[in-house]
Amino acid sequence: MLKEEDLVSYIPEVDGNRDAEPCDQWHIDFFPMTAAEQRRYLLSASDAKSDAAKAKKAAATLKQIFSDRVREVHNLVDIKGKPITSGQEFYDNSETDYIDEVWEAMTKASTLRRGMIKN
Numbered sequence: 321m322l323k324e325e326d327l328v329s330y331i332p333e334v335d336g337n338r339d340a341e342p343c344d345q346w347h348i349d350f351f352p353m354t355a356a357e358q359r360r361y362l363l364s365a366s367d368a369k370s371d372a373a374k375a376k377k378a379a380a381t382l383k384q385i386f387s388d389r390v391r392e393v394h395n396l397v398d399i400k401g402k403p404i405t406s407g408q409e410f411y412d413n414s415e416t417d418y419i420d421e422v423w424e425a426m427t428k429a430s431t432l433r434r435g436m437i438k439n
Contacts, residue, residue: 326351326352327391330349332347332348348392350390361378361381386419387406389426390410393409393410
């Protein structure tokens with residue numbers, strides 16, 4: 321069960337985002353993953369290098385985690401200038417570096433603490 325008090329607002333560092341003016345920064349609101357979700361992805365990804373079907377399954381698992389866990393993306397647009405607002409849109413349309421950093425934030429508390437927005 322997702323609880324509002326667990327929602328995290330994270331400002332990624334990638335491409336100098338944290339150094340930008342606050343009105344120009346993009347940020348993402350997500351619920352931290354469960355240990356089971358992390359294991360599910362890591363297990364699916366561990367075999368992905370040797371098998372294309374397993375790589376597809378790992379990608380689908382990661383997409384599902386982003387769809388389930390990301391509540392909203394703020395102030396980010398895709399390469400065509402279209403706003404990215406959901407976890408699925410973020411996974412489908414953002415840069416790989418962005419996905420990697422947000423994935424790391426969802427899994428590592430030390431990265432997460434540095435990027436939290438103070439309410």
